[in-house]
Structures are given as C-alpha cells and as structure tokens.
Amino acid sequence: MAPYLPLYILRSDGKAEVLVKSRKKESNIPTEDQLNSRPDAKGNVDYFKELEAGDAKEVDWRRKLGGMLIGELGSQDHPDAYLYGHPQGRKKRYRSPGDFFPHLLWLATDEGADPDNCSCKFCAPDDIQVFDKPDRVKPPESVKKDESPIKKENVSSKSPAITTKPMVLIPQRSASQDKGINATKPPASKPVSGPPLPIPVARHAGPPTLTPTQLAPAKCFEQDQDSQWNKYLFRPGELAWFNRGNAWGLCVILKRTLTRDHQNHDRAKYLVQPLSHPLNHPPARIIESEDGLRPWLAWSPPSPTHPGLASTPNLTYASIDWKGLSSGRFGHGDAEVDGSIFAAKAVDDSFTLFEPLANNTVTTGERIYNGLYLGGEKLWTGEPVRLRLGSGQDIMVVHAIIERLKPNSTSTSSASILLAGDIYRFSTLQLQPGVEPPDNRHLPIRLRQDMEYRNRATIPTKRTLSYWKLVQAGMRVPATDVKGRWYESSTLLPILKGAADFSRDLQRGEVGDAGQWMNARGDCNNAPGRMGARHVDRLDAFGRSIPLGTRISRGLDGSPEDAHFPSEVPAAPAGAMVEPPEARGDAMQGVELEEVGKGREQQGAGYGDMAQFMNLDRMEDG
Numbered sequence: 001m002a003p004y005l006p007l008y009i010l011r012s013d014g015k016a017e018v019l020v021k022s023r024k025k026e027s028n029i030p031t032e033d034q035l036n037s038r039p040d041a042k043g044n045v046d047y048f049k050e051l052e053a054g055d056a057k058e059v060d061w062r063r064k065l066g067g068m069l070i071g072e073l074g075s076q077d078h079p080d081a082y083l084y085g086h087p088q089g090r091k092k093r094y095r096s097p098g099d100f101f102p103h104l105l106w107l108a109t110d111e112g113a114d115p116d117n118c119s120c121k122f123c124a125p126d127d128i129q130v131f132d133k134p135d136r137v138k139p140p141e142s143v144k145k146d147e148s149p150i151k152k153e154n155v156s157s158k159s160p161a162i163t164t165k166p167m168v169l170i171p172q173r174s175a176s177q178d179k180g181i182n183a184t185k186p187p188a189s190k191p192v193s194g195p196p197l198p199i200p201v202a203r204h205a206g207p208p209t210l211t212p213t214q215l216a217p218a219k220c221f222e223q224d225q226d227s228q229w230n231k232y233l234f235r236p237g238e239l240a241w242f243n244r245g246n247a248w249g250l251c252v253i254l255k256r257t258l259t260r261d262h263q264n265h266d267r268a269k270y271l272v273q274p275l276s277h278p279l280n281h282p283p284a285r286i287i288e289s290e291d292g293l294r295p296w297l298a299w300s301p302p303s304p305t306h307p308g309l310a311s312t313p314n315l316t317y318a319s320i321d322w323k324g325l326s327s328g329r330f331g332h333g334d335a336e337v338d339g340s341i342f343a344a345k346a347v348d349d350s351f352t353l354f355e356p357l358a359n360n361t362v363t364t365g366e367r368i369y370n371g372l373y374l375g376g377e378k379l380w381t382g383e384p385v386r387l388r389l390g391s392g393q394d395i396m397v398v399h400a401i402i403e404r405l406k407p408n409s410t411s412t413s414s415a416s417i418l419l420a421g422d423i424y425r426f427s428t429l430q431l432q433p434g435v436e437p438p439d440n441r442h443l444p445i446r447l448r449q450d451m452e453y454r455n456r457a458t459i460p461t462k463r464t465l466s467y468w469k470l471v472q473a474g475m476r477v478p479a480t481d482v483k484g485r486w487y488e489s490s491t492l493l494p495i496l497k498g499a500a501d502f503s504r505d506l507q508r509g510e511v512g513d514a515g516q517w518m519n520a521r522g523d524c525n526n527a528p529g530r531m532g533a534r535h536v537d538r539l540d541a542f543g544r545s546i547p548l549g550t551r552i553s554r555g556l557d558g559s560p561e562d563a564h565f566p567s568e569v570p571a572a573p574a575g576a577m578v579e580p581p582e583a584r585g586d587a588m589q590g591v592e593l594e595e596v597g598k599g600r601e602q603q604g605a606g607y608g609d610m611a612q613f614m615n616l617d618r619m620e621d622g
Contacts, residue, residue, distance in 0.1 A: 016029075423473075
C-alpha cells in the first residue's frame with residue numbers, strides 16, 4: 001500500500017444514539033445479540049466485532065473512501081496504475097490487483113507452467129474462461145502473501161481445508177518468523193520457464209511527501225534522561241537479566257545512578273532485586289556496570305527445573321503450590337530459579353499505564369498517558385519502539401499513548417491501548433555526490449546519533465549511507481503490535497556481541513540493527529497478540545516474586561531520599577564475570593538457556609541450584 005496523507009472532513013452527521021418509533025433512544029451500533037460471539041445450537045458463529053482505530057480493515061476503508069472522494073471531486077494527478085509484462089504484449093495490461101490475481105495464482109501453483117491452466121482474462125478470454133480446473137491445477141500447500149509497505153504480521157496458525165477448486169493458502173507467521181530466521185519454508189516448486197515476472201508501472205510521478213510529526217519536549221526529568229543517547233540502557237521498573245558471577249538470574253531494576261570511572265567517564269550503576277518464589281527472597285544486589293545486565297528480551301527463559309512443573313501445561317506464578325513444591329511434590333529442582341522464570345513470564349504478560357496527561361473520555365472516549373510499562377519494558381512518548389508491522393523491522397516514534405474506552409462504557413477493563421505516531425523504515429543509499437537522505441530533525445536524538453555512529457562505519461567500507469525513512473505519518477496501532485523498546489546498536493551490540501567481536505565488525509562496516517538480536521514481547525508465553533493483565537501499579541505486576549515493601553525509584557522525579565543509592569547492599573561477585581554467550585537469532589530469537597539444564601542433567605549432575613542451572617560457562621559446550 002502506497003503512503004498516503006489523511007484527508008479530514010470537518011463535519012459529521014453521525015449519531016451515537018437515535019430515536020426509534022417508541023420515542024426511546026437506541027444505541028446506533030449492533031445489538032447485544034449481534035455482538036454475541038457464542039456459537040449457536042448448530043455450532044455456527046456469526047457476530048459483529050468492533051474494529052479498533054488503526055485496524056487494517058478500518059484503515060483500508062478510510063483509504064478507499066478517500067481515494068473515491070478525490071476521484072469524484074477531481075484532482076490534477078490521477079494515480080492509476082497498470083501492470084505491464086504479460087507475454088502477449090503491452091496491450092495485455094492488468095488494471096488492478098484483482099485483474100492480476102488469477103494470473104498470480106497460476107504462477108504460484110502450476111508446477112507444469114502450462115498457460116492453458118491460467119484463468120486470467122488475458123490467458124483465458126471470456127469465451128473460454130474456466131474457473132474450476134481441479135484436474136489440471138494442484139491446490140498449493142502454501143504461497144507467501146504479497147507484502148505491502150505496512151502490514152500486520154499474522155501470529156497464529158490455522159490450516160484451511162483443501163477443496164477441489166484452486167486456492168491460495170496464506171501461511172500464518174509466528175512471532176519468531178518476523179526476522180526470517182529458522183522460519184519454515186513453503187515446499188519448493190519446480191522452476192517456471194518463461195519471461196520474468198511483470199513489473200508494475202505507475203502513471204504518476206510518486207506519492208506525496210510525508211510530513212513528520214513534531215516531537216514534544218520531555219514532560220519529566222526521568223523521561224528526559226531516557227531520551228539521551230548513551231546515558232542509561234536500563235530503567236527503573238524494568239525486568240532484566242543480571243550477572244551473578246558464574247550464572248545469570250532475573251531481576252527488577254529498582255534504582256540507577258551515574259558514577260565516574262577511572263577515565264572520568266560517566267558509568268551507570270544499578271540496584272536490582274532478584275526474582276524468586278514467594279517463600280524466600282534473596283537480597284538486593286548492586287550492579288556496577290551495564291555489562292552485568294541484559295535486556296529481558298535479549299534472551300529466552302529456560303524451562304522449569306522441576307519435572308512436575310515442566311510437564312504441567314498452563315501453570316502460572318499465582319497458580320503454583322509453592323509449599324508443595326518445596327516439599328518435593330513436583331520432583332527435584334531449584335525453587336528460586338523456577339520462581340524467577342514464572343514471575344518473569346507473568347510480568348511479560350502485563351501492562352501498566354502511568355503519568356496521565358489528559359482525560360477526554362466525555363468527548364472522545366480517550367485518556368492520554370506519557371508512559372507505558374509493556375511487559376518487561378518501560379516506554380515513553382517521544383521515543384521509538386519496534387513493531388510487528390511491515391518488514392518486522394519497522395519502528396514507530398510514539399507521540400501519544402492512548403487508552404480508548406468502548407462506546408457508552410466507562411470500564412477500563414475492556415479499553416483498548418493504542419500508540420499514535422510516525423512509522424519509519426531502515427533504508428540505505430549508495431554513496432553518490434549530491435545524493436543525501438532527507439534531514440529529519442523531528443527524529444529523537446537517540447535515533448539520529450545512533451545512525452550517525454553507524455554511518456561513520458559503513459561510509460568508508462561499504463560506500464553506503466543509511467537513514468530512517470518515513471513511511472506512515474500520524475498512524476495509530478494497537479499496543480499488541482509492539483515488539484518492545486528500540487535499542488541503539490552503538491550501545492547494546494558491544495554488550496551482546498562482546499567488545500572484541502563488535503570492534504571487528506565495526507572495522508568491516510558491519511553494524512546491524514540491535515533489534516535482530518532481540519525477542520518480542522509475548523514470545524515467551526507463545527502469545528504475541530495478547531495485551532495481558534492490567535496493573536494499576538508497576539509493583540503489582542511482580543507480585544510476591546519480590547519482598548514486601550520493595551520500592552521502585554522515581555529517580556529525579558521522586559524525593560531526594562528515594563533517589564539515594566545505598567552503599568551497604570552487597571554487589572554481585574567481582575572477578576567471576578563470565579563472557580555472555582553469542583546470542584542467536586533462532587526460533588525464540590534469543591539464547592536458549594534451557595540447553596544448559598539439559599547439558600547438566602546429561603552429565604549426571606541432575607537439577608542443581610541457580611549457579612548450576614543457569615551457568616553460562618557451559619553454553620558453548622552444549
């Protein structure tokens with residue numbers, strides 16, 4: 001779908017309620033029975049479902065209506081498009097995607113490449129067209145869907161039944177396939193001989209220029225801190241991995257501060273609380289360097305150590321009998337490890353809105369917020385997030401976080417959470433004199449400085465210049481379409497890869513996107529499209545996995561006492577720091593720590609403590 005500009009009609013005759021014959025007011029929406037999704041006595045399901053703002057179908061309606069309106073009112077530029085390339089010559093041009101689809105279906109499914117099997121209007125004119133050819137066209141097993149600039153990733157899998165008519169089965173994408181790594185490929189077909197695929201040719205010069213949304217200034221001190229490049233990688237209230245010396249555990253970030261290293265450079269220091277089961281909690285730890293932390297989405301959690309937990313589906317932190325576990329009901333294992341795993345999964349399946357900015361529920365049914373805890377991460381307005389849309393590597397610069405109530409409802413339990421902003425795509429140009437990407441000063445400083453850093457490496461070696469290309473402005477997407485925070489490659493990759501490997505890649509001009517090393521929210525629960533449980537307070541999301549009385553610092557926005565960094569809390573063991581494993585972009589898009597447990601058990605050690613189970617020294621050995 002080509003980029004477009006919104007067209008606003010400054011009046012409406014729509015009514016939320018109308019008067020019926022009995023002079024009573026009636027809601028101008030489908031009835032309760034029509035909204036009921038329960039199957040009838042025969043098992044049939046037929047109901048209406050409200051579409052959220054930004055839903056693909058809702059956007060498609062607005063786009064088509066806008067095009068028809070422009071066509072009716074008149075325009076100097078009529079962007080009609082035709083598809084040329086048919087082997088019978090230029091007169092055989094397709095006027096629309098619908099015209100071309102039968103030919104595309106034939107290209108995708110006919111292994112024999114016999115044009116007589118094609119049912120398009122050029123290969124099979126009206127007098128001989130046959131749409132049902134079960135004897136000559138085999139139903140395909142899978143055909144990839146044509147990708148538009150912005151599309152929503154499919155996150156579930158369902159196989160349609162095969163009929164006697166030719167049909168296209170669109171394979172659904174899992175959360176781990178959006179990077180195209182270890183994805184299941186459709187069955188290979190025989191090569192089709194003949195001319196190359198047709199090339200679309202548009203009659204107009206190109207789409208109108210998009211205008212980026214102006215960035216609003218930070219509304220609090222902590223937001224300003226997190227908007228700066230190369231200052232803090234982690235944020236209070238976030239879920240993270242922390243280095244215990246010879247093993248890694250899961251924790252919540254409580255506080256942070258800046259200290260000076262021996263070269264008089266700022267260095268971030270963190271206070272973290274390890275997660276555990278509710279019967280026992282280890283003390284808080286001080287992490288002296290960001291090398292001792294990893295983002296929650298950088299790795300994948302392992303399987304539980306207790307056989308009884310690992311073999312029981314649908315268990316949650318709240319549903320586990322922790323006293324029974326400690327008495328051996330679920331077999332032998334490490335309760336602290338399993339407590340942290342299930343707690344982290346519960347946090348990943350949660351969200352908390354914070355810092356309300358505006359309440360427009362009376363006029364628009366919406367509330368506006370400055371921030372959102374989404375799963376294990378803390379998001380602010382004015383910063384980029386990773387999306388499941390488009391190529392899977394697109395980002396959005398968020399300009400508003402919106403809680404949208406259902407019509408005629410004041411309940412927040414059924415409200416939709418939306419993000420509004422501009423969508424960008426990573427793009428690259430060959431370095432040529434006088435050719436430069438557009439200078440977008442409305443990009444956050446973190447995006448701009450990270451891109452400058454990456455270009456300094458690629459220009460001398462690759463002769464390429466990269467930039468963030470605006471592909472959609474002023475869009476709204478559901479929060480479920482967000483993978484997670486966007487991280488600077490210049491900051492995170494040296495930690496994930498190791499300083500030596502990153503320096504080598506930098507000299508070669510090979511500075512990839514850090515997002516390719518990251519999981520997405522929902523992957524660990526196999527629920528990438530689920531919004532999860534709402535918590536009014538961030539601490540509630542961690543529940544009993546942290547001690548009662550734990551406080552998450554508000555940093556510069558809190559009291560001076562709240563920002564005080566304790567000195568009596570023990571630090572993580574020094575001198576036993578281990579080099580993290582090489583992160584892999586495989587099925588779960590991160591390091592599969594469960595392999596450690598398998599390796600230990602195979603050597604006869606069985607299930608041990610945290611250090612045994614999550615010891616990364618043996619990650620390379622398998």
